[in-house]
Amino acid sequence: MQYAHQLEFKVRDYECDIQGVVNNGVYQNYLEHARHEFLQSHGINFAEITAAGIHLVVIRAELDYKKSLASNDLFVVRSLLRRVSRVRFEFQQDVFRLPDETLMLAARITGTSLNQQGRPFLPEMLAQLFSDEY
Amino acid sequence: MQYAHQLEFKVRDYECDIQGVVNNGVYQNYLEHARHEFLQSHGINFAEITAAGIHLVVIRAELDYKKSLASNDLFVVRSLLRRVSRVRFEFQQDVFRLPDETLMLAARITGTSLNQQGRPFLPEMLAQLFSDEY
Amino acid sequence: MQYAHQLEFKVRDYECDIQGVVNNGVYQNYLEHARHEFLQSHGINFAEITAAGIHLVVIRAELDYKKSLASNDLFVVRSLLRRVSRVRFEFQQDVFRLPDETLMLAARITGTSLNQQGRPFLPEMLAQLFSDEY
């Protein structure tokens, strides 16, 4: 697997719940932050494009939970972006614990961008991230 | 659709993000709370069974985001539980805005329960929630 | 004590941490939601005034943690608002567990409002909430 981006994290204790492990919902926070850093690494700042009226939105999330991250764990989110239709793109995002590289979560996040009228479109700056033709 | 449980919520402003709508990850919080209240309504308290060594875990989440909840919105999470294998169960959970009943999110959350050794099993109290035979 | 507003909540399990009780930071979420509902009950919608360029901001928070809320607890946040200077106001907010009315948290949240240039001012709609003269 060739990933296009990776970002390291450390579990923070407030992210853990009664079961003593990272709460299910928190993984979506990790994935979102990794996506935004990925975009930032290509010169696309999420807050700025939001202020400019371009709304990146998630339309589908699939998350396969393999093992649970726990207090003090280090991990990395590795991401890959591909275009799946004229106006839709998909992030494949996998979470590996460090340093043992155990796969903890495998996710596919499908998104699109909406203009000010709420209509899907793909702005040029995003289109340049994809090699595929549509 | 015949749901087995429903729970009403109101969006809280701290759940909204830069885009002015409820952040994607927050929906998993809503769904978890609705599941735990569903179990509670059948006499199963999540914190108590966790303390007793029964760990209910999510192994897969599929979320289809239809529209975005925003500040001040009222909504309801409607849930349905079915058994999908000997040790796995699935919650179908749909989020509707109130009072207009617009579908905002459709989710399927697959779970299992782990014993103290981390092995999947289905405790009797959970098995009683399912009508299906396996 | 004569409170001006109260709002009931139930603890959600995702708000609890490794210690099995509501995480310290979550109380600020409860207090914020109670303040926004208080304002809403006086016709002031937080999201709308934010969009209109009026930024209500917290400048100081003092929280005395008395006892810990836990899974399944019901509680009420009771609030009182007073003006403490020409452009500052203070919410006194106390959290009581229900139905035993045990005081769990006592807080004072000092705020002000900023205009588009980031200068403190008190918009007329807020000033009308205070009986005091300054």
Next chain:
Amino acid sequence: MQYAHQLEFKVRDYECDIQGVVNNGVYQNYLEHARHEFLQSHGINFAEITAAGIHLVVIRAELDYKKSLASNDLFVVRSLLRRVSRVRFEFQQDVFRLPDETLMLAARITGTSLNQQGRPFLPEMLAQLFSDEY
């Protein structure tokens, strides 16, 4: 000011709210994580001592919000720990934006530790962190 510990962070977009800045409650998350990392740097693991029946609890938090962190900001939490009574200790924690070193938040967090019976006590491992005699 001589701080005993410092930890760098980057704002994550899901931590920002409708106003486009980091939500007030999130700062307590940052401060907690910095305290736990401080303890960890002295060989004290929060999850382990919790499992061993030693409950570190916050009994008072004072937070002075100076300026708002926003999307993409880097910042550092600097911490200082002092003993304030036989069984109480206080973290002074200040948040500075990087690289301009602007003070964003100044906090004092008073804590104690509770034994299994909920009685305050100061375990030896913590007492060793303090130079003061009580």
